[in-house]
């Protein structure tokens with residue numbers, strides 16, 4: 001019995017099996033993602049046929065404009081999900097930072113860039129709290145950010161007694177307002193900047209690589225000397241700052257700060273990230289996928305509006321699509337274990 | 339066999355003077371009375387252990403004897419409850435893998451600790467990514483790292499046709515190759531290997547053993563856990579036998595036999611085998627060509 005202990009080390013046989021199963025998995029995932037993109041294209045074609053006004057430049061421009069804030073918050077969410085965490089608090093951060101920005105813009109002595117910085121700082125602050133608690137204490141991010149979602153949302157509502165705050169600062173509206181630059185909406189320019197910078201940080205820097213490593217295997221990251229708490233603080237601060245920017249963009253576009261502006265946007269952002277092919281369990285995903293996912297969700301909304309669907313029906317269709325895509329991903333994963 | 343000339347000289351050293359930190363040569367790594375408990379179980383119990391520079395030290399023992407626990411302590415992954423650790427005579431605290439790496443200790447843990455969804459080059463350079471010129475933008479030097487990873491893995495004789503392949507899609511042996519390539523390329527003082535060739539083929543095992551002896555020749559201390567006694571007798575200068583968390587014997591393979599070591603592994607010294615501590619080998623920096 002002891003002789004057999006010697007020849008069969010406990011953990012030694014494992015890798016071979018895992019390795020072989022892993023090999024069968026990679027093309028399968030690519031197939032799933034291909035199916036999502038195909039679904040996206042088919043949806044666009046279907047809307048173009050049923051709602052002739054869908055395939056016009058004005059409605060395509062509407063899709064881009066409406067998708068822009070989703071893209072900004074979802075880029076931050078991409079970092080968090082690739083690190084195998086989740087951030088539900090972004091919705092309240094969006095509301096509070098947009099609101100605080102709007103209030104400060106109404107103060108005579110405050111230059112508008114300072115108001116914007118304050119809004120981003122609120123996002124950074126919420127992200128820092130999330131990151132510290134998840135990174136150092138190891139509390140599940142689902143629970144922590146559920147708590148900060150509630151707390152920050154309550155602060156936003158208490159701050160203005162649910163009234164929205166109009167914005168008149170022309171300097172601010174020139175940069176964040178509903179206008180356009182080179183006939184592209186300002187929010188779309190901002191989203192483009194966020195995508196480029198976010199893509200650079202995630203795909204081309206050491207920090208980005210560590211985000212993947214921490215999300216893929218905590219143990220591998222540990223043996224590589226990567227500080228999990230610091231990486232997690234980084235991703236939550238990024239998500240918080242981008243939520244703050246989303247709040248500013250929404251306030252600018254509607255020329256008012258609204259304490260419920262961000263409601264449900266955490267779900268939209270998560271849906272966009274997952275539709276974009278990022279692994280909900282961390283370790284893989286692309287910024288460009290998130291952009292496609294955001295456009296997909298927005299295109300469905302606008303197409304359904306053009307078809308005259310009610311708000312509930314829009315939500316229903318979106319929900320069904322998310323369930324389908326997540327199920328497809330899970331099925332692809334299930335075959336791994338076979 | 340190949341170590342005989344060196345071993346003859348070593349055996350002239352005083353036996354039993356191992357615990358003194360002033361012993362010549364100063365061990366690059368020394369554990370003194372190191373213990374680690376899990377609940378009521380002593381995974382390792384007052385373990386004294388030394389690794390000299392340019393010495394290959396093997397730890398053997400039954401499953402659950404505490405071998406990996408000792409290696410995790412050395413690699414900083416699991417700080418001990420009690421005891422002291424010295425490096426080149428200086429007391430050190432290895433509270434994290436980062437601490438250990440700062441002291442030049444590199445580890446291949448039993449479970450390999452690779453990131454399955456990242457590619458081979460990313461894994462070899464994980465935590466030590468290189469930045470491309472111009473350094474202003476701090477772009478990852480993808481091509482450079484890939485070239486270097488290819489060279490390292492090639493030198494181990496492990497075949498990995500596509501370095502862009504995700505590590506999770508590789509075979510067990512290929513993955514072990516990646517983990518070993520990483521440790522061997524970054525280790526500066528001590529390389530810790532937990533069953534490094536368990537999933538490797540005969541030829542790849544030979545290459546890994548060659549590389550271990552090469553690192554030894556460069557003056558590194560190698561701490562190796564292996565269930566393959568033949569391998570232990572091929573590469574190790576000294577062997578520690580663990581039995582339920584305690585060191586029940588240490589010997590030089592050149593002065594011992596498989597049977598004696600096996601008796602200690604299975605019987606924990608109660609089988610009547612003599613337990614004589616042996617001093618770490620002299621710094622044998624002469625490269626040993628296998």
Ligand SMILES: Nc1ncnc2c1ncn2[C@@H]1O[C@H](COP(=O)(O)OP(=O)(O)OP(=O)(O)O)[C@@H](O)[C@H]1O
Nearest residue numbers: 009010376381399400401402403404405406407408
């Ligand atoms: N994290 C842990 N929690 C509780 N018990 C542990 C833990 N790690 C190890 N042990 C226990 O400590 C003892 C030594 O384990 P260790 O992994 O060091 O054994 P080993 O000698 O490496 O065995 P093997 O040859 O099977 O790899 C075992 O009894 C094990 O159950």
Ligand SMILES: [Mg+2]
Nearest residue numbers: 405406407448
């Ligand atoms: Mg072990």
